[in-house]
């Protein structure tokens with residue numbers, strides 16, 4: 263055997279096509295820079311440990327805007343600016359209380375008010391409980407059985423779905439609309455099993471939507487262990503009662519901002535490629551996976567281009583959106599301004615699926631646009647990015663769709679995301695430095711390819 267063949271078989275010589283591609287060389291440089299000198303993990307520490315929870319309208323949310331602006335300015339990007347956004351201002355108030363009362367037993371269970379919920383009366387609510395798995399089952403029970411009761415929605419996320427976002431989508435109607443469906447039949451409260459595929463003691467909050475013309479009843483998430491306990495006790499004693507108390511309220515809208523940084527394009531500066539995440543988080547934790555990770559990865563994309571001395575052809579923007587969690591006002595405002603200013607947004611990439619190990623990108627666009635992006639697959643596969651195809655873009659970039667923007671969602675592995683999502687354990691410690699940086703490198707690599715920087 264020839265020496266070159268032996269070396270090739272040993273993997274010591276890469277194929278000529280791979281080594282000679284300017285794109286592949288540039289992507290290698292991107293990964294080297296981020297994995298050796300990346301700042302995303304340090305920034306995440308600052309945003310989570312230094313700023314902390316940052317729900318729209320909160321003090322934390324103001325601090326986060328200041329932190330993001332200063333951090334971007336310190337990197338010396340071409341332009342850093344704020345966009346004004348009016349956001350809803352909901353506050354949780356005192357920590358909630360919940361107790362199952364069955365015969366002589368009193369069992370406390372962990373709950374958290376759903377975002378946007380009304381409070382209970384000051385003394386709390388005590389009522390019998392009706393457990394259901396879905397809305398048709400609830401409606402079949404009818405007003406006779408439901409009026410005056412607390413409706414307990416207890417349909418778990420489907421464990422057979424390999425992508426946990428699909429399981430989430432199949433269960434989250436209970437959280438979003440459970441209170442309204444229960445109120446239509448005269449219920450006095452709604453308790454919803456947490457959107458969490460695992461069994462633990464963390465209640466997972468999240469937004470609800472009240473329907474118009476229906477009584478507003480208080481609603482809370484119960485931890486998955488709490489839900490199992492309540493369900494088991496109901497089987498033993500259907501006449502048990504449930505007590506819960508929460509003091510949340512909705513205040514007047516507050517002033518907030520999208521935080522934006524950009525590097526000007528050298529050839530077509532009027533055409534934009536956006537990378538982003540949302541700066542707000544739920545109030546129960548530091549918002550590390552959701553979505554501190556996406557924010558610091560977006561800033562890292564710009565930092566890396568600058569560190570490598572790359573001048574992009576298009577203008578590259580990092581956008582940290584306000585208020586994704588309970589209003590989406592930041593994303594809507596961003597798209598409104600883009601339209602008003604006649605900006606051409608070619609591509610928008612959002613990272614809002616956690617800081618986990620990379621898997622690929624989900625694309626929202628025409629068949630031709632999806633196919634065009636799939637031509638990058640061989641360049642991205644060596645970095646573990648195998649899933650390049652149709653998917654969901656991201657909530658904040660969604661409003662750009664009518665402008666013809668191709669929407670791209672960064673897809674990390676989904677298996678552990680909902681263990682942390684909207685719960686008190688979504689903290690800095692839950693994020694792997696390595697995985698976070700690989701995510702930032704994945705996004706930067708795609709930006710480099712979309713821009714044509716390596717050509």
Ligand SMILES: [Zn+2]
Nearest residue numbers: 552553586614
């Ligand atoms: Zn999010």
